[in-house]
Amino acid sequence: MxxxxxxxxxxxxxxxxxxxxxxxxxxxxxxxxxxxxxxxxxxxxxxxxxxxxxxxxxxxxxxxxxxxxxxxxxxxxxxxxxxxxxxxxxxxxxxxxxxxxxxxxxxxxxxxFARVKSLARFKSSADELRLREAAGRRIGVIEGSLNRDLGLNARILVVEDDPRRAARLKKILDVEQRPMLMQDANDLGPMGQSTVELMIISASGVSFDGLRLAAHVRGQENSRNLPILAICEPDEKVRALRALEVGVNDFIYRPIDDEELLARTRTLVRRKRHLEHLRLMVDSSMELAVTDQLTGLHNRRYMESQLKGLLARAARGGPPVAVLIVDIDFFKRVNDLFGHDAGDDVIREFALRLASNFRPRDLACRYGGEEFVVIMPDTNAADATMIAERLRSSIEEGMFKVGAGRQVLDITCSVGVAIGHAGELDFEALLKRADEALYVAKRSGRNKVVAQAA
CATH class of the missing domain: 3.40.50.2300 (Response regulator)
Structure with missing residues (x-):
């Protein structure tokens, strides 16, 4: 590169x-x-x-x-x-x-060239995450700053089959870190969701090939980003450079200097934690970008993207898709009489009941204001209407408590149902049909479920 x-x-x-x-x-x-x-x-x-x-x-x-x-x-x-x-x-x-x-x-x-290539590879990964993080900050879904980690108190796995050398490594690392010793590399197995933050491998192990072990760790999905420090013999220059090629992040020659080992360990741990924190912020920003902040439900943007895909599948002969638009009845009255904080309490509680009345495969979203949309894959009109009725009853029968005084309100909802069948690709037209059914429900007295006729 x-x-x-x-x-x-x-x-x-x-x-x-x-x-x-x-x-x-x-x-x-x-x-x-x-x-x-x-x-x-x-x-x-x-x-x-x-x-x-x-x-x-x-x-x-x-x-x-x-x-x-x-x-x-x-x-x-x-x-x-x-x-x-x-x-x-x-x-x-x-x-x-x-x-x-x-x-x-x-x-x-x-x-x-080996050093430059290895470090440039790290910088490339960091740059990609930093660009995504910067984008998240621009649109306001990432806040706060990166703390400068000291690289201490990390769980470090030391793979060394010489007991004397392993004991010395543990003694050095115990000063700042939490080392674990492993003499038989065959005991390593799949890394899984490991809490190890650094692996130190003896490149000159007798019972195992240190570089092959490093390549194995680097090739696993769950340990691909785990930093590796190789320990090489002073006459193993070619092997040390080969270690960088197979994915080792750094190497140190014997005889090991205590302070240098600790310093290199801190550097690798800091680097790993920095990248992990960037990844976490990027993942959080992606979640925030498709999540309604008040209710925790998915937002309109995410709902539309999912509905497009399900309709495309239905258009190719797949199962039908049911869409429900749910509206809280007389919601403006709640805001006018009890204030917007009480209105937010109602919306949050409504969202909880909405999510608990549907199947795991169904997608509940906040459409805007007091309106919600539920997408129900592989669902016909009869089943969708039955589930919508169950939701309506749950809202009507349960009390809503709002404000610091826990004022009790009676809340109802109206629901419009529409079904997307094979040949229908326009998600906006499907939502419009559900909205028309909702309008009928509201005009005929509210607290009703209306399914639009096919």
Whole structure:
């Protein structure tokens, strides 16, 4: 996959060398010679990955990374810090300020491309969710903001068949996380609705193939988004890069540095929780977009889309579709005498009874104001009329309590019924026929069910 890469280094030859390598692999390259300029270009160009040199005059790489990760507009961009030497202190400091990975000079091309590809893949997923979230905010169905998670207290599954190594990993992780050990990978089974937030796999396991296990986890529907950290031997560079190709998110070499393991773990957990929160907000926005906020029933938009599909099926010779339009009798009187809050109480209670008087396959929606629509698939006129009558009786016989004083009101409803048969594709015409039947019911005294004749 291609991606936009921002290369930041105060030494021009270093910038040109990285630019040439990345362009040769068809990446789009943006360049910067200072930390201040890099922050501005990150805000303007939204790159998929930032390659950030550590040693720069003025704003160094650590401070630049910290500012990028503290800004909500650039926090989601993966940052790879580039160091002159493979120094432990630099890695720990960089991970602490939010860096996603490290590369040491001279940069190995294979490692460079593997890291960029892996992080760009994550950024692509995050961008799609962020666009949907932004759309939800624009139409007012998403509110609030993303909290910056610290990546602590996560359930982590450690798959390591060496008891001594497994015990050491648990001891390190116990400081900040909630690790669970597994020595036999065959016990893993389907992940199901697991609460595990990170998996750490030994790539050099004797009793199992760590990369095959990672590919298996990545291939399952329920664990496709589970982050994986691979532990590799120091001479397994090719295997470590292969791990990124099969879907591992990050790797660490033995001997394991305690602080680096904890830092990488926090980064992966934070990233997972960030994406999960975005998904949750997007899912909630989709639900809100098709739900009436007062009653919790589906809204008119959703009702029309479902009715179109059912009528199309009926037109192809499928079963008939019954449509009921239900109206609360004399509802204006409730608002005039008791206020709009009491009217809302009536509508909410009415919606509860409406939903409880129909079958699971039926679709109850709020049509607007005090009108409701019920779509009943595979239902003939006689059955629809019988069910509508049951609803009418339930409304008439049950008391409605409104307001803080729980004032008791007598409420009734009128119902119009229409049936959509084979050959009928116009959902608006079907709704109009049900509305005409409702008008007859209201004009003839209300508190009635009227089915329109075929």
């Amino acid at each position: 291609t991606a936009r890469v921002l290369v930041v280094d105060d030494v021009e030859p270093n910038v040109r060398l990285l630019e040439a390598k990345l362009q040769h692999e068809y990446y789009t390259v943006i360049t910067s010679n200072s930390g201040e300029e890099a922050i501005l270009k990150a805000l303007r160009d939204n790159p998929d990955v930032i390659l950030l040199d550590v040693m720069m005059p003025g704003l160094d790489g650590f401070e630049t990374c910290r500012r990028l990760k503290e800004d909500s507009a650039t926090r989601h961009i993966p940052v790879v810090m580039v160091t002159a030497l493979d120094q432990r202190e630099d890695r720990i400091k960089g991970l602490a300020v939010g860096a996603d990975d490290f590369l040491s000079k001279p940069i190995d091309d294979v490692t460079l």
